[in-house]
Amino acid sequence: MNEIKIFCPATIANLNCGFDVLGLCLEGIGDEMIIRKVAEKGIRITKIIGADLPLETEKNVAGVAALAIVNAANPDCGFEIEIHKKIKAGSGIGSSSASAAGAVFGINELLGKPFTRQELVDFAMKGEALASGCEHADNVAPCVLGGFTLVRGYNPLDVIKIESPSEIYAVVLHPQIELKTSDSRAVLPSAVPLKDAITQWGNVGGLIAGLYTKDYELIGRSLQDVIIEPARKQLIPNFDLVKNTALQNGALGSGISGAGPSIFALCKGQEIAEKVAYAMSNSYLETGIAFDMHISKVNDEGVKTI
Template sequence: MKKSVRAFAPATVANVSCGFDILGFAIDELGDQVEVTLRDEPGLRVVLIEGDGGRLPYEADKNTCTVAIQAMLDHHGFEGGMEISLYKGLPLGSGMGSSAASAAAALIAANTLLGDPYDKKELVNFAVEAERIACGAAHADNVAPSLLGGFVLIRDYHPLDVIKLPVPKGLYCTLLHPHLELNTSDSRSVLKKQLSLKDATIQSGNIAGLISGLYQSDFELISRSLKDVIAEPTRALLIPGFYELRIAIQRIGALGSGISGSGPTIFVLSPSRKVAEEVAIAGQEVFAQIGLEVDAFISEVNDKGAYVI
C-alpha cells in the first residue's frame, strides 16, 4: 500500500447559464493539488495549506478536503489516520469551483491510498458533503465535473444521479475573472425563493436545448439556449461590467456568456479558439474601462477530470 499520494483536480464552470445546480463542465490546467499521507494515529489532520493567503481553516470539520475524505472513510469503515497538504491554484470566492477542486483532489488521493475502492462517480457522493460545509448547499455541479471531467448533468440529488454529456469538437471557453470576490453563500442569498410558471417553463426549454445542442454539436442551438432567468438577473447586479461584456462578445461571434458558478468569474463559450482569444481581449478592454483588473483564461472542455500526479 502506498504511503503518500498527490492528486490534481481542475477548475469548473457550474450552472452554465440555464442549468442552475444541475450543469457544469471542467476547465484545463487551472486547479488545486492535494497530497494525502497515511499516518499511524487515527483521524484526519491538515498539516499544510499554501496559496490561500492564510484564510482556509485547518480544523478537520471545517476544511473541505478533510470533510470530503471523512465522509468517504465513514462509508468505507477505515479507522486509520491521514495527513493532508493542500496547494491552492484557484482563488477563493472566484466562481471557478475552488472548494470543489480541493475536495475532489483530496478524494482522489485518499481513495488511491485505500486501493481505489470507489470509482469517480461514487466519490461525488462524498464530495458534496464538502460543498455543504463550504457554502451551505450540497450541490454537485462543481464537484462532479471536477472529478469526472467533461460536461456533466446532475439529473437528480435524491439519490444522486450524475450523467456525463458529450462535448462538441471545437467548443472553447474563455474565463474572465475580475479582481473581485463573491462568497457563494452571499450569492445564494440574493436568489428568488419562488419561480413563476413562465420562468420555470423558459428555463426548462433552455436546459433541454443546451443538452440537445451538446449531443448534436449544434453551436447555434447551444447559443440560443445559453439564457438564465433564475439566478443571473439578480447575481449579475453584483458583477460590474457583466452586461457590457455581453454586448462586446456578440460582435465577435461568441456563442454566449454567463456567470461561472456564483461569480464573479464570467464564462464565454466560443465555436473556435480564435474567437475565444478575441473574447479574452474584448473582456480585458471592458473591465479596463471600469477600472477593474481581470485575469483571462482560454480552455477547451477538460474531459480528464481529477487524477493522481
C-alpha cells in the same frame, strides 16, 4: 502507495440555464494536493499554501469531504492532506469543489479505489455544503468526472457525464474580488413565474441536445438564463458590458460562472475564443479592478494523479 499528488481542476457551474445541475471541467486551471497515508487514524490538514483557510479538519472543505469517505470506508489508517491553492476562494470557478474532489479522489486512490468516481461525487458534496450551506454537485461532478455533467437528481444522486464537442472552448474573466457563494445565493428569488420556468426548461433541454448532436448554434441559443442571472448580475461590476462584448465578438453564449464574480463565454474554436478573451478584457479595464483571463478546452478527465 503511501503518498499521492493530485491536480484538482477548476470548473464552470450552472452554464446559464442549468442552476445547480449543469457544469463543465476546465483544463490547466486548478489546485494541487498531496495526500499521505499515515498510521494514526483520522484526517489532518498539515499545510495550506496560497490561501488563508482553516487547518481544522471540520472547518475545511477538504477535511469534511475526506471525513465522509473515511467514515464510509473505515480504513485501518489515517491521512494527511497538503493543499496548494491556485483557485481563489469566492472566484466562481469551483475553488471549494476542487478541494473537496481532490481529497476524496486521493484517499480513494490510496485505499485501492473501493469507490467509483460516481460515488466520489457524493462524498465531495459533503465538503461543498460547508462552503455554500447546501449539498450541490454542479461543480464537484465535473471536477470528479470531467467533461460536461448533468445532475438529473439528488435523491438518489444521479449524474450523467456528457463528452464535450471537440471545438468548444471556454473563456473565463476572473475579477480579483471575492463573492461568497452564500451571499450570491441570498439574492435569489424564492419563487419563479411559470413562464420563466418553462423558458428555462426549454433551454436546459436545448443545451443538452446541442452538446450530444454537436450543434453549436443550438448550444448558443440555449445558453440563456431568465431566472438566476437577473438577480445576481448586480453583484458583478460591468457584467452586462462584458457579456454583450463577448457575444458581439462571436461567443456562442456568455454568463455568470457559478456564483460569480467570474464571467464565462463558450466559443467555437480557439481563434474565436482568443478574440472574445481580448474583447472581454478590454471591456473590463474601465472598472479599475484587476482580473485574470483564462482560455481553456473542456477537460474530459477531471481530477487526476500527477
